[in-house]
Amino acid sequence: MTESSKFFKPFPQSHRIYVPGKLFPDIRVSMREVEISDPLTPKLGIYDTSGPYGDPQKKIDVNQGIEKIRKPWIDARKKNGEPLTQMQYAKKGIITPEMEYVAIRENQKMDVLLGENGSSITPEFVRSEVAAGRAVIPCNPNHPECEPMIIGRNFLTKINSNIGNSAVASSIEEEVEKMVWSVHWGADTVMDLSTGKNIHETREWILRNSPVPIGTVPMYQALEKVNGIADHLTWEVFRDTLIEQAEQGVDYFTIHAGLLLSYVPLALKRTTGIVSRGGSIIARWCMVHNQENFLYTHFDEICDILAKYDVCVSLGDGLRPGSTADANDEAQFSELDTLGELTKVAWAKGVQVLIEGPGHVPMHKIRENMERQEQMCHNAPFYTLGPLTTDVAPGYDHITSAIGAAMIGWFGTAMLCYVTPKEHLGLPDRDDVREGVVTYKLAAHAADLAKGHPAAHFRDDALSRARFDFRWNDQFALSLDPDRAVDFHDETLPGNGAKES
């Protein structure tokens, strides 16, 4: 049993609030409220992904797992018969508690800032976006600890952080701490990319303690089951892995079902071939067996499993460019076209869909990516890695990619997968995770400002006024990383006096 403060220092001038639902009065949506010393600035309800870790009132016991806030809703649905996916409920015109939760969460108390009718994000709007496939709510019923969130172009731009990259055994508490550290800084989802011996157990601990959706690449575990030999992979091993992970509660799966046998030769002409790990595994399997990708040929059965557990499919881009030289080439766009075809298959079975995107793209080719994805994939939400806008700055790829991420977010990408300073060079440590998450939070926020999200500019304006008035503590409290802002300030002008003048 530990305090949340074990994991990190709480944000200054902040406290946790819970906003109740109207359609579903037992909903309590967590937000961070910041107290500003200027009486003219309204209290801001800041979007908060830290779950119970951000509430000093909650005791955390990683051996018990965190509170299962969605359990009553899930149990009620089970009682009423076979539960449906969020998309199936949406298509039937039913607003779920998850949908109202998401609407309140996205609003960030905008009703206070803009008046009762100031926001267009209503539970009904959420439902209609999910029904249309333009947004997803990843929330496996077997992960009842997860606070509902939405990924779609008409909502706040989200970011993903990756953990568990190491094959070296680490303690369960260390893995949980990485996840908690990510959500403290604002990660909206976390992908567990663990390899090695303790995949299942590590994932179990992460799921039982995670307030955000957890994504995985099931192929990584399937490969472990055949001792790392891609040639030995079979549909049966993969299927069993999907079921195993869906039973545990994973909220979305990256599946490289669009990399067809006929596309592999297209990658041979490239500067950097195939750089996606999942893509390399599948390409090798296809070539060795001279057979079509079994994820493609079994996609119907995959969708049946995903629909049963309401796991979102994140259609992986195994042919994403690994260099700016390979951006927007035939290999990349051929696979994208197939992802569009698979999107329709998944939707027909009620499965929520994300589409994964590049990678490495120079600025002038970014818009084409977004437009082509929308067109070919029928407006399913786009989930991109960066993209990196130049290849010449290893050690700074959180920045080369934040440029591309902010731009593609503005153009409509719904979720940005973070890149840390260690990209291409090594494994991120705790500081790298913080640097990567905060960099992506600022890129996502810049995108929200540019795409005109009605709540986005209030925080900028409140911070700017604090800056102009030399209200240093307010400036720190409103910033994405108050600890760093305070540290940098104090290097030059330490002491409380300097913070008030």
Added chain:
Amino acid sequence: MTESSKFFKPFPQSHRIYVPGKLFPDIRVSMREVEISDPLTPKLGIYDTSGPYGDPQKKIDVNQGIEKIRKPWIDARKKNGEPLTQMQYAKKGIITPEMEYVAIRENQKMDVLLGENGSSITPEFVRSEVAAGRAVIPCNPNHPECEPMIIGRNFLTKINSNIGNSAVASSIEEEVEKMVWSVHWGADTVMDLSTGKNIHETREWILRNSPVPIGTVPMYQALEKVNGIADHLTWEVFRDTLIEQAEQGVDYFTIHAGLLLSYVPLALKRTTGIVSRGGSIIARWCMVHNQENFLYTHFDEICDILAKYDVCVSLGDGLRPGSTADANDEAQFSELDTLGELTKVAWAKGVQVLIEGPGHVPMHKIRENMERQEQMCHNAPFYTLGPLTTDVAPGYDHITSAIGAAMIGWFGTAMLCYVTPKEHLGLPDRDDVREGVVTYKLAAHAADLAKGHPAAHFRDDALSRARFDFRWNDQFALSLDPDRAVDFHDETLPGNGAKES
């Protein structure tokens, strides 16, 4: 007498080359050539701003100053009568040695990569761009140590680094070291923003040891001369300061001549008023005296002085927005219109012109800035600070601004003034300068890739091939910051073996 290695570790697998001129055979353009272990990759001639500090053969003695490479050209011009500005030569159809130097430098040995006729950047093209006012070559004849460089939208995107911010006395060698550290990482120009007691002497040491153009804000020194009291400023004090600095060899002056008395009230409606230091000084002077800005009323005389010394004028944006809330407002654009009017006055006298720009601008308002600047200022080169694309990330403003800088560079901005992580919080130290310069180098390079500079992609592609082949040392040597890339790599996988596999 010291070695260049006193200042920094030399770049790996690199040596200095000097490319001779054709029109002017005594020209020797310095570049860094990188040796790649792959025989298929041509040797790249990397643009190098480090001057003699990047050549281990040269001995450096800061008491003597560095070699005066332009002295023979300047002396020859003096012998032939009154020397003209680069713009005046260009308008007469005369190609100067500076123009050929710049053409060779910009090419980065593209003739080797693309064949003899592969490059459009000829000395004649340089002349025509300078004649049209679309580019400037800042090179005061009293700064003969300066290696010629060009700032214009049809050339490589340049970056500026600021030094000397501290009022605290520091030793001369420390100030010179800050400048050398900036040019090592790739700063194309350096602004000396010194305040305090030893302004003149500090600047003298910087100029005598700087291989890049030096810019200043003469108002800062003029204000010191009236004991920091803006009300006491006069045209005469300012004029004498201009002459003093031009005699020393300053290559460009920021002058806030476009902030008119009638614009001051426009700034009062803003979220963050006037944040430019020069702008605040002038606004105060105008209000106290209820008189028009004396920099505007004396602009003709200012241009006569600048023309005599071939000092570029960088028309300052005293009303640049200090927050995204104030971007593209009436105050900002009114001043920009006046800068356009002043551009024509300066050009008529043969004075080269840069236009300074914001500041803080959300992404969706960046393009309007560039288009309006081009239109109102007759295609004079734009020189922007960032812009920052959100205000919520103090401590990360090198990144919030690199997003805007890369975009506006792509749209046509010729030079980007760097922002360090300490922006808004404190004074940058050595690490912050490196972080700021490298971040801006990558933003400028991303812009060059996007705007299709013919030489830009060779470096990305060579590095990407090295990455794909696991040629780690080649990857490091081609990166903007090899030291960091090596350090990050070695944290996870130290040892030489890991660099070759």
